[in-house]
Amino acid sequence: MTVAELEEDSGRKTVELIEQAGGTAVFVETDTSDSASVKAAVTAAVAAHGEVDLLVNNAAVFVFGKVEDVTQDDWMRVFGVNVIGYANCVREVLPSMRRSSGGAIVNIASVSSFIAQPDFIPYNASKGAVAQLTRCLAMDLAKDNIRVNAVCPGAIRTRATDRHIASLGLDPDEAYRDFGQDSMLKRMGEPEEIASGVLFLASDEASFMTGAHIVIDGGASID
Numbered sequence: 001m002t003v004a005e006l007e008e009d010s011g012r013k014t015v016e017l018i019e020q021a022g023g024t025a026v027f028v029e030t031d032t033s034d035s036a037s038v039k040a041a042v043t044a045a046v047a048a049h050g051e052v053d054l055l056v057n058n059a060a061v062f063v064f065g066k067v068e069d070v071t072q073d074d075w076m077r078v079f080g081v082n083v084i085g086y087a088n089c090v091r092e093v094l095p096s097m098r099r100s101s102g103g104a105i106v107n108i109a110s111v112s113s114f115i116a117q118p119d120f121i122p123y124n125a126s127k128g129a130v131a132q133l134t135r136c137l138a139m140d141l142a143k144d145n146i147r148v149n150a151v152c153p154g155a156i157r158t159r160a161t162d163r164h165i166a167s168l169g170l171d172p173d174e175a176y177r178d179f180g181q182d183s184m185l186k187r188m189g190e191p192e193e194i195a196s197g198v199l200f201l202a203s204d205e206a207s208f209m210t211g212a213h214i215v216i217d218g219g220a221s222i223d
């Protein structure tokens with residue numbers, strides 16, 4: 001596996017976790033919003049492991065706010081990473097996937113792809129675009145035997161959530177309890193519960209699925 005990540009510490013930590021679980025992985029410092037950087041990462045991936053048969057698009061930046069608070073630069077950054085970054089990665093892995101006669105792409109979208117949330121305009125607009133990117137790619141790449149699906153997480157305990165809570169000046173324990181109340185299961189999700197959905201969509205168990213979105217949010221978006 002190749003871990004293409006902007007931050008060296010995070011990339012190396014992810015490699016460590018994969019190795020602890022018995023897998024093999026290499027870290028390649030990558031800015032997914034930069035097509036040359038993505039091209040170099042894919043070249044390194046093919047050199048390390050052979051042809052690419054799976055791509056998981058996960059990198060994101062979290063730009064929130066009301067429309068009047070968001071600058072042109074903010075918009076460029078959030079779409080540059082969250083939407084164009086995903087498209088860059090798909091474009092660069094395509095030749096390799098075609099050589100290996102197919103593959104699977106899993107985009108990490110969000111419940112924010114299809115619900116409105118207060119003061120979340122740039123992030124939610126970008127995640128809405130990821131949902132459409134997924135459907136359109138599924139249509140265009142079906143002839144290449146490439147399935148394209150998305151996972152839509154709800155509120156998950158990650159570093160990004162820790163940062164969001166800190167930026168709001170909230171007490172972490174209280175905030176995690178409160179955020180969890182939106183779900184039917186009255187708790188936040190864990191990253192492993194998202195990984196399970198990704199694994200399923202990446203596997204042959206999902207061989208007749210393309211253009212689909214799996215919502216993993218503890219039921220938060222059902223009402």
Ligand SMILES: NC(=O)c1ccc[n+]([C@@H]2O[C@H](COP(=O)([O-])OP(=O)(O)OC[C@H]3O[C@@H](n4cnc5c(N)ncnc54)[C@H](O)[C@@H]3O)[C@@H](O)[C@H]2O)c1
Pocket residue numbers: 004005006007010030031032033057058059060061081085108109110111112152153154155156157158159160161
């Ligand atoms: N945490 C949640 O509650 C939640 C909910 C719904 C969806 N998501 C989605 O899950 C995915 C993972 O989010 P997370 O919560 O783990 O966030 P995170 O910030 O912990 O992880 C995102 C990673 O993306 C990397 N990244 C950012 N810009 C990059 C770039 N240009 N090139 C390469 N890497 C880059 C960051 O360094 C970071 O390690 C994102 O797509 C996010 O939108 C998260």
